[in-house]
Amino acid sequence: MSKSCTLCSTSRPVLVRCQIDESQKWHFVCPGACWKKVSGGVEDAKGLEGEFPWYRYGGMWKDRSADGPVSAKKPRKVKERQKEEARARAGRDMGGDEDGVEDVDT
Ligand SMILES: [Zn+2]
Structure with a gap:
């Protein structure tokens, strides 16, 4: 993209x-x-506030798909989703009800 x-x-x-x-x-x-x-060619337009009062630098945007072949590693997003799914599965297996879990000190 x-x-x-x-x-x-x-x-x-x-x-x-x-x-x-x-x-x-x-x-x-x-x-x-x-x-x-x-x-004005200056990051943050330092010293050029008079000329570019609205200028604010917000970082670089890079087209990831232009980086060539993606490495064999799974994208972090996928990995995180799989971890979460595994966690959810584990929770079910234990019959746990995450919403009702509270630390009761008795
Ligand atoms: Zn342009």
Whole structure:
């Protein structure tokens, strides 16, 4: 999945996430020309607040699918889901009712 620059609509594998205007909406702009246009080419537009009062840097966006073949490792999301499913199964096997479990000190 690739995203395109909200300024020039060019689709790119890497974009800079930033706020650039009073709408405070997150934009995704080309790390090159478009970003320089909205930030002055300075991360956080330091010292350029007068020129770019709305600019706020929000990190880089990367197209993961553009990274080439994915490693054989399972994505963390899948692993976590499987762990959770295993936990749920274990809970059922033990006849436990997670919702009703409370630490009663008697
Ligand atoms: Zn652009």
